[in-house]
Amino acid sequence: xxxxxxxxxxxxxxxxxxxxxxxxxxxxxxxxxxxxxxxxxxxxxxxxxxxxxxxxxxxxxxxxxxxxxxxxxxxxxxxxxxxxxxxxxxxxxxxxxxxxxxxxxxxxxxxxxxxxxx
Numbered sequence: 377x378x379x380x381x382x383x384x385x386x387x388x389x390x391x392x393x394x395x396x397x398x399x400x401x402x403x404x405x406x407x408x409x410x411x412x413x414x415x416x417x418x419x420x421x422x423x424x425x426x427x428x429x430x431x432x433x434x435x436x437x438x439x440x441x442x443x444x445x446x447x448x449x450x451x452x453x454x455x456x457x458x459x460x461x462x463x464x465x466x467x468x469x470x471x472x473x474x475x476x477x478x479x480x481x482x483x484x485x486x487x488x489x490x491x492x493x494x
Contacts, residue, residue: 381406381492383482384416384424385471392471395485402494406473411465418458424472425458427479432457435469435481442466 383399383406385392399406416424425432432454436443446460446467461468473480473488482488 379476382409382474383407383471383488384409384411384474386410386412386466389470391483391485395471395473395482395488398485398489402489404492404494411468411470415465416462416468418455418462421458421461421468422454424474424479427474427477428472428481430481432461435472436461437467437469440464440467 381399381404383392383395385395385408387393387408387410396408421432425435428435433448433450433452436448436457442464446464448457448460452460469481469483471482471485471488473482473491475492478491480487480491
């Protein structure tokens with residue numbers, strides 16, 4: 377059985393739509409999770425970022441209006457940033473692709489193909 381591929385996305389996001397098209401063109405089977413409808417909890421988001429080898433502050437969309445509301449900065453602890461990301465999901469970069477014990481922020485989208493070995 378193939379390893380499950382999960383894409384955490386916002387369906388209206390242009391990059392997420394491009395990734396969906398790329399996967400479809402390559403015949404890749406994947407599961408989509410709209411994290412605005414099925415929100416992350418702190419434990420899941422922490423684990424996902426660990427799989428990607430990324431620090432929470434590195435995956436923030438700092439131009440989002442909610443970023444100011446989150447009241448975090450580069451000196452905030454990882455736990456504070458994760459809590460803000462859970463509270464304001466719009467500040468999370470996307471899409472994030474998870475395959476087994478690895479994950480990647482698919483920006484550019486071709487990073488997802490590298491992760492799954494295509």
